[in-house]
Amino acid sequence: MSTIVRQLEPKGIWNNFADLNEVPRPSKKEGRVIQFMLDFGKALGLETFSDEVGNVIIRKPATPGMEDRKKVTLQSHLDMVHQKNADTVFDFDSEGIKMFVSGDWVKAKGTTLGADNGLGVATIMTLLQSTDIPHPFIEALFTIDEETGMTGAMGLQAGVLQGEILLNLDTEDDDEIDIGCAGGIDVTATRSYVEEVVNDAYVGCSITVKDLNGGHSGMDIHKGLGNANKIMNRLLFNAIEGFNIQVSEIDGGSLRNAIPRESFAKIAVDKDKTKTFETTFNNWADTIKAELAINEPDLTITMSWIETPAKVMPKGTQDKVVKALYAAHNGVYAMSAAISDLVETSNNIARVIAKNGQIKIACLTRSSVNSAKMNLANALKSAFELADCTVTFAGEYPGWNPNPDSDILRLMEGKYEALYGDKPQVVACHAGLECGILGQNYPDMDMISFGPTIKGAHSPDERVSITSVQKFWKFIQEILKDIPKNPS
Template sequence: MYKNLEELRQEIVFSYFEEITKIPRCTGNEKGISDYLVDFANVRDLEVIQDDALNVIIKKQATPGYEHVPTVILQGHMDMVCEKNNDTEHDFNKDPLQLRVDGDMLYATNTTLGADNGIAVAYALALLGAQTTPHPALEVVITTEEETSMGGAFAVDPDHFEGKVLINLDSEEDHKLLVSSAGGVKAIQRAPITWEETEDDLTGFRITVGGLKGGHSGMSIHEERGNAAKIMGRFLHQLTDVPYLMQEINGGSAPNAIPREMNAVILIHQNNIQHLKDKIEAWNRLLKNELHASDPTILISLERMIPDTSNVFSQDTKHKTITSLMLIPNGVQSMSMEIKGLVESSTNLGIVSTSDKEIVFESDIRSSIKSLKEDIVARSKLAAELAGCHFMTDLDYPEWPYNPDSKIRKVFEKVHKEKYNTDAEIIAVHAGIECGIFIDKIPGLDAISIGPDIYDAHTPNEHISISSALNTWNYLLAVLEAMKEADL
C-alpha cells in the first residue's frame, strides 16, 4: 500500500503517469502531449513518426534473443475526457491535474484523472525507456481524438507498420481479455418544419417525460431502460382524443446516451385541460407498471406555459414528428450466439431537437456484425422515408469481430493461467474501441485488449486501482517475454 504520491512515483509506470498529467490533453487539444511523446523518442534515439493528426508512432528494436519474434503493435490514445465538479477552479488548458492517493486508489482532485487512457501511455513510455526488459520489436502507436470521433485512428497510415499482432491497452477491467467490440454509425433523421399561426384562446403546456436512469447506449442498452424519446412518441401518438397543436420537442444529451428526459410543448383549448391531466395520470400508472424494474421513478409531468399562437407545427409536421418517434428503431436488435449475454446489435434514439427549420432525430447504431449494422441503417432509412423525412449517416466506424483462432489470445490465456493459476475471463463489449479500425486497416491483424481496473471514467470521480495497474503492467511484461516461445 502506498501512503502518498511520493511513494507511488517510485514505480516507473506511475512516474510516467504523473508526468503526463501535467500536460494538457483534452480531446482536440493534444499538441502538447503529442510533442512530448516525440521528444521522448528523440532523446532516446528511437524512430518516431508524428502525422498530421498528431498521432505518434514510436518504434523500438527487439531485445537480444527476440529478433525472430513477430513485431508487436502496442496501442492506446493520448486524449482524455476533461470534466470537473461545478465548484472546482481548474483550467484544463494549462493546469496540471492534482493527484492524490487514497488507499489503493489514485484520483485527481475534483477532475477527471485521465487514466482512460493515460495509463496506456505510461505503460508504453515505461517499455520504450526500459533497458533490460525482454520484448519483441515494438511499434507503439498513441492516437488522438479517441474520446469523440476516433479521428486519430482513422488517420493512421497502415504503411507505417510491419506488425500483425496488436495489443490495445484501453480496457478497464483487470484479469479480463477483451476480444471483440461493436462497430457503429450515427443515424440522423430530419423532419422539415412548416409553421402556422393559430387562434389565440389556447393554453400552452410543457409535457416532460423524466425520472429515467438513462445510461451509455453501448453498456446499458440490454437493461431495457426507458427511452424518454420513444416514450414521448408513444404518449403523443395516443393523445388522439385530446385535440392539440405542437410547438417543439427537445431532449437527450448525446446519440450514445439513453435519453433520461424529453420535453414537448403543446397548445390545447381550455375545455380539454382536465382530459389531458387525466390522460397523463393514466399513462403514469401504465409506465410505472411497464418500467417498475428498470425505471421505477419515471414520471410524465405537466407545466402550464404562456402560449405563442403565432408559431405552431402544421398538422403535416406534427404527423412527421410523431411518426418518426414511433418508427425509428430503438433498443436491442440481436444477441450474440457466441458470447453469452453479449448484445450483438442495437440502436438508440439519443437526441431530438427543434430548430427554426427542422426537427432532428439522432441515433447511435451499433453491431459487432457489419451486415447487421447495415440492416439497421436500412430500416432506419426506410422509417425516415415513410415519415417523409430526410436521412443521412455520419461517424461510421468498423466492428471488431470475435476471432476464434486468435493466437495472441492463446498466449495471454496461457500466461494468465501460469501466473495466477486461474483462467482469464474472455469478454466482448457492445461499444466501439480502436481495434476495429486497425483491423480494418491492416489485413490479418490479430488483436487483443487489456487494462487495469478503472472506475467512474469520464467523471470527476474517476480513479484507478494502483495494485491493478501494476498487476496489468507485470502481466504485459510476462506476455511479451513469453512470446519468445509462442506460436505467432
C-alpha cells in the same frame, strides 16, 4: 483532488493519467493532447512523430537480450467522451478533470473520468518511460477520434506500423481478453419545417426527463437502461393523442455513443385542459418510472407551466416525426447465434433536437454482422423517410472477426491462469474497437484487446478500479517479458 490519485500504486500510471487528465481532449479537437504526446515522446529521446491525420507514434528499442523477439504495437486512443451532469459547472475546453478516490474506485466530480481510454494511454506512457521492465521492440500508437468516428484508425496508412503483434488496451473488464468487436454506422435523419404561431387558446408547458444512468451505447446497451429520447417521445405521443398538444422544442441526448440521460421539451397545451393534463401526465410519469424502477431508480420526469412559446411545429410535422421516433428501434435488436450472450445488432437513438424549423435525429447502429447492421440501418431509414426526413449514412466502420487460434491469445491465456489461478474470459464485445479497422491495412498483425475494469464509461458515473489497474499492470509486464522470438 488529483494529488490523492497521484499517490496510488502503480504511481507511474496514476501520475501519467493525472497529467493526461489536465489536457482537454474531446473527439475531433485533439490538438492539445497530440502536442502533449509529441512532447512526451521527444522528451524521452524516442523516435516520435504524428501521421497525416494526427495519430501519434512513439518507438522504443528492445531491452538488451530481447532484440530477437516479435515487435509489439501498443495501442490506445487519445480522445475521451465529454459528458457532465446537468447541475455540474464545468468547462471541458479549459479545465482538467477533477478526480477523487472512493473506496477502490477513482471517479470524477460530476463528469466523465477519461479512464476510457486514458488508462490505456497512461499505461503505455509508463512502459515508454521505464528503465527496468524487460520488453521487445515496442511501438506506441495513440489514435485520435475513436469515440465519434474512428477517423484516426481509418486514416492510418499501411506501412506505418512495424509491430507484428498489436495489444489494444481498450477493454473494460480485467478478466476478459477480447478477440472481436462490432462494426457500426451513423444514421442521421433531418428535415426542416415552417414554424407556426401558437394557438391563442394554449399555454406553455416544459417537460423534463433526467437522472437516468446513461452509459456506453455498445457495452451497456443490453442492460435495460432507459433512453431519455424514447421516454420523452412516449410522453409527447401520449400528449398528442390525448390532448392535441403542440410541440415547440425538443432537446435530448448528446453523443451517439452515449445512452441519453436527459431530454427537455417545450409544448403548448389547451388552457381549458391544464388541470386534466397535469394529472394525466403525472400518471404517465409514474407508469414509466415503475417500469424502469429496477434499472433506473433515480429517474425524474417532471412538468411545469411556463410562458407560452411563440412558435410551434405544424401538426402534420410533429405527428409524423413523433410516430417515426416511436417506431424506430432502440436497444438490442438481435443476439448473436455464434457467441453465447453477445449482442449482435443494436441501435442507440442518441440525439433528438427540434428547434427553429430544423429537426435532427442521430443514431448509432452496431452489429458484428455487416449485413445485419445495414438491415437495421435501412429499417431506421424507412421509418424516418415516412416522416419526410432526409436520411444519411456516415462513419461506417467494420467489425473485428475473432481469431481463436491467435498465438498471442494462447500466450495471454497461459499467463493469466499462471498469475491468477483462473482462466480469463475470452470474448467478443459489442463495442467498436479499432482493431477491425487497423486490420484492414495490417491483415497479418496478431491482435488482442484487454484492460483494467472500468464501469459507467461515457457517463458521469465513469469509474476505474484501483486494484484492477494494479492487476492489469502486472499482467502486461508479464506478457511483454515473454513475447515469443521471431522465427528465423
